[in-house]
Amino acid sequence: MLQQSFTYQLASISEDAIKPAAKMFERRFGLDVQALRVLRLVGDQPGVNFTTLAAQTRFERSATSRILSRLIKAALVRRELDECDARQFRLFITDKGIELRQQADPLSLALEDLILSALAPDERVQFRQTLDKLSDWLARAFVGELTRRYPDAGAVLKSSARSKGR
């Protein structure tokens, strides 16, 4: 086996892990993983507004908006007008949404466990710690360090507000 670049290896792993799981979720719940992710973000933050949500979502606001309207149409999420600001509304998960999560979340956890079953228990703990360290560093310092060393890197730095995933 040729030596792999570690970033590529990461991408491969997540792709291999996510793709089959994604299929299951679509079959069982009629939701793609992105929609599920948005559902969870709303569920965990009752009353979020769109802008906050979109910043956590890792895809475009436009995409988030469309996913959200599908969730609302499916009655998994509802929205209320904000009393103070008529431009905003607050998002809430519905009972139906909660019910769906009660089925979906254990399945997600079971799938993750299955993937991590390749590792010894303490290795698993260590691995997750390392991942936290890495994502933290990437979100916080990487781009800055990169442009310091390579001024031509062309840092974009647009949105920010990452590292709040789910």
Added chain:
Amino acid sequence: MLQQSFTYQLASISEDAIKPAAKMFERRFGLDVQALRVLRLVGDQPGVNFTTLAAQTRFERSATSRILSRLIKAALVRRELDECDARQFRLFITDKGIELRQQADPLSLALEDLILSALAPDERVQFRQTLDKLSDWLARAFVGELTRRYPDAGAVLKSSARSKGR
């Protein structure tokens, strides 16, 4: 910070790590990371044929074919007809391609080092070992185990020939 699913976290990390690097490579060498990857695969396996290459590439044969023809047009790769089988040809990196790699590869390594600089030296070693374990297991056993536990997972299992990345 909300708790993240580990697969999602992996995807985020690789995306954050790859995107800025990708920009640099495009500016400096006029090659996107995929083309660079193909160039490396060819360089490391002088005389590969297209089918073998495409299996290692993680994208469609059609995409691989187009990338390859760009590399050939740019004179970074050349091809020879196979003596035994007129359908096949054998691929080789050119001197110009080697030269490009001599610039690009150290940069890749430096970038990976930069990313991993967030980790202590022994943590780094451990991390890479864990990644190897994981990708190995995913390539070898995951899909089988998944369909055993969840017969509705809808395993596809089309190509195979993975775990030979670069």
Added chain:
DNA sequence: ATCTTATTGTTGTAATTTACAACAATATCT
């Protein structure tokens, strides 16, 4: 030999995804 079937690599194109930018509605600042 010839006929059928399989493989190799390329190409056209449909489908999907992603990004961008314009927009109406409302709020805030001067």
Added chain:
DNA sequence: AGATATTGTTGTAAATTACAACAATAAGAT
């Protein structure tokens, strides 16, 4: 009041990805 900024939605272009047809050749079967 008028100018500027923010919120969320929508239209559409651009890029990506997937699929399937294809010509050229090889291999196997009768």
